[in-house]
Amino acid sequence: xxxxxxxxxxxVQPGGSLRLSCAASGFTLGYYAIGWFRQAPGKxxxxxxxxxxxxxxxxxxxxVKGRFTISRDNxxxxxxxxxxxxxxxxxxxYYCAAVENPLCVLSPTYAMDYWGKGTLVTVxx
Numbered sequence: 001x002x003x004x005x006x007x008x009x010x011x012v013q014p015g016g017s018l019r020l021s022c023a024a025s026g027f028t029l030g031y032y033a034i035g036w037f038r039q040a041p042g043k044x045x046x047x048x049x050x051x052x053x054x055x056x057x058x059x060x061x062x063x064v065k066g067r068f069t070i071s072r073d074n075x076x077x078x079x080x081x082x083x084x085x086x087x088x089x090x091x092x093x094y095y096c097a098a099v100e101n102p103l104c105v106l107s108p109t110y111a112m113d114y115w116g117k118g119t120l121v122t123v124x125x
Contacts, residue, residue, distance in 0.1 A: 002026030002114060004096050009119030012086055016123070020081040022096030022116060030054075030074035033101050036081045037108050038092035038121075047106035048094070049081060057104045064090075086123045093118040 008020040022034060035050040049060045049070040058070055069082040079096060097112035099105055105112070 004098060004114050004116035006094060006096050006116045006119040009094060009121045011122045011124065013125050014086060014088060014123055016086050017082070017084045018086065018121060020083065020094055020096075020119060020121075022079040022081075024077045024098065024114075027098075027114075028074075029072070029077045029079065029098065031100055032098040032113070033104050034070075034072065034079040035097050035099075035105050035110075035112070036070065036079075036094060037097060038090075038094045039118075040089075040092040043092075045095070045108040047108055050104040050106045051079065052104045053102045059104050059106050061106070083121070086121075088123045091121060091123050093120050 005023050033052050036048040037045050038048050039045040051058050051070045055072050067085045072079040095118045096116045098114040099112045
């Protein structure tokens with residue numbers, strides 16, 4: 001069964017860090033561009049960051065630039081999102097999604113091929 005599984009979420013204080021992982025099984029992640037998206041309660045899903053299939057193109061939402069870093073290890077079939085200097089407004093469920101497209105896709109309405117079930121990030125003191 002082909003799927004994406006996110007991990008690494010949790011409760012962290014403002015200013016803290018977390019690293020999210022997105023692991024693929026049942027398919028080769030290296031052929032896919034990966035996006036990280038988030039959705040806070042009562043808000044629409046938004047794109048956070050994306051990385052092209054070979055890692056040559058990376059995009060970030062303005063709200064996370066300079067604080068979040070996306071990376072991928074195709075040998076491990078995994079993509080990461082390093083989140084530093086976390087703020088309460090980063091609180092949300094974070095989802096990764098894959099599309100068989102070499103280009104980076106940051107739109108949450110794009111027809112992605114796979115979505116994970118999400119991992120919850122809570123930033124609170």
